[in-house]
Amino acid sequence: MERISLGAIDYTILTVYFAFVLGIGWTLRRFVRSSEDFFLSGRSIPAWIAGLAFISANLGAQEVIGMGASGAKYGMMTSHFYWVGAIPAMVFVGIFMMPFYYGSRARSVPEYLKLRFDEKTRGFNAITFAVMTVFSSGISMYALAKLLELVLGWNFHTSVVLSAVIVLAYILLGGLTSAIYNEVLQFFLIVMGFLPLVLLGLKDMGGWTGLKAKLATVATSAGYSAGAWSDSWHHLNAASANPMGVEWFGMVMGLGFVLSFGYWCTDFLVVQRAMAADSMTAARRTPLLAAIPKMLFPALVILPGMIAIALHVTRGGLLPIGSDGTPNYNLAVPVMLGHYLPSGLLGLGLTALMASFMSGMAGNVTAFNTVWTYDIYQSYIRPGQPDGHYLRMGHVATVFGILLSVAAAYATTRFNNIMDMLQLVFAFVNAPLFATFLLGMFWRRTTGHGAFFGLLIGTAAAAIHHGLVLPHGAAPGLKGAFFGTVLHTYPSEMAQNFWTAMFAWTACFVGTIAISLVTRHAKSDDELRGLVYSLTPRLTDHEMLWYKRPASLAVVVLGLTVVLNIIFW
């Protein structure tokens, strides 16, 4: 693979972008007076801005690179991450969960758990969440720096330090507002930077029909039926019929229900954006407005990967081959940038890549500093200080969070397995958490003990399942079967993950109910008002015009998603 070289024009574009990012932070610095301003934007963000930040915070480099890689490896089925996973989950969080998150005035997801359950459930969530955010931002920093080194020949350390310093500067200056405003800028940049790549690629392939014909060659040469790379649902009857190695039940329940709902509904990284909205209606509309561009994102992030594999197979040798003989799918998107974009637009494309990375990192860091300051520091270390104290702590936590991320990035270079392991831990912790929230919000009788031990049982169930099964072709160890016996072999890691998540969710759900029934109900109905569905007055939107109501927005979003699924069936 040849290195991509950048011209003066490309560096100009990158520099202009950095100037704007820092300029936004600088302009916003005078609006940060209290800790609420710093951590929650003073709850003053309009719905459209919160909505775009909601997707952008999640659109880290890992997503752009990872979805492109999956597009190359699994083809059109990758769209399930959006059209079965993310969108329904976003509608659910907007319609059903936001009234409790925003209405309870909790400042974070762990704080909601404290209000609804008890101190230990909050502590457990706060600590696991803080550790995981630091690691995921470190890992995405590693991924980006490694990529820039490979594709552009940039120095690894320079990339890490430069991006860390810029993100640090704009968060310190303007807090969450600055992170959110920059995320919106980054959102537009990502769209505008990747769109020409997709258009050129499609034109080169002869449109969608031309691409489909080339993908048929990809599929048949890998031993699948012709549509395996270009249909989303057609080949889900049996796990052996598609490159992902899953069948429809595992896909819908594992990915759609447990993993996606677990992520979008309980991960503070995204929920924080909606909590910063300026009103309850805006908070409920945030995920729904976000869902509209989100459902079109497969075209932007998955399609380049599909075009890359079509080029690789039909014209030969576009992607470098790894030591195990398979193409290096992670390079699909960067290689495509170099393949189609001339100097000028290439700078824009790479700036978009940097932007995606920074928005992801800033998302992690702002979520980390909030949870650390409110849920760990203010709750367990130094309670009862004046607000200015916590604002200063927020600044310290930001610096600290970024330093820890940098450390995590370097730890990843030493231990290749950290990345796999973290994915695993993420699935262990997030999947059962969704069961806890579902029961907590909709079943009044759920107790603190039930929630806490249910979570532990769910996590343990995930570990046990993972310890007894193995994906096809993997050696026992981190990838599974660490108890020594293999009870079942899944066709792919993806399938294994989906089933681990389902076991974790079910165990937590059943465990929480069982323990709640035998433990004492410690909270009175009065304390639970606004936190539980049956004790909260229904929100009525009748005074709003019908098309402004969250419910009508939800119907439109879901309808469009069904249409997309049918078109690409």
Next chain:
Amino acid sequence: MKLDLRLPIGLMFTIFGAVLTVYGLVSNETIYERSLGIDVNLWWGLVLLAFGLVMLTFAVRTGRKV
């Protein structure tokens, strides 16, 4: 709103659009071999310029009303 976000978005894309359009006009056409012979810098530069100017117009209009 503390800062009309459309202002920096508009400004940044106007600059990007202007830079790319000019570059598209002056650059050597051999660099467009990889983009299927299309002067994408010029065309996409114009798209960005239009997008940036629309954002700016909205920001300035709202700013005047307040």
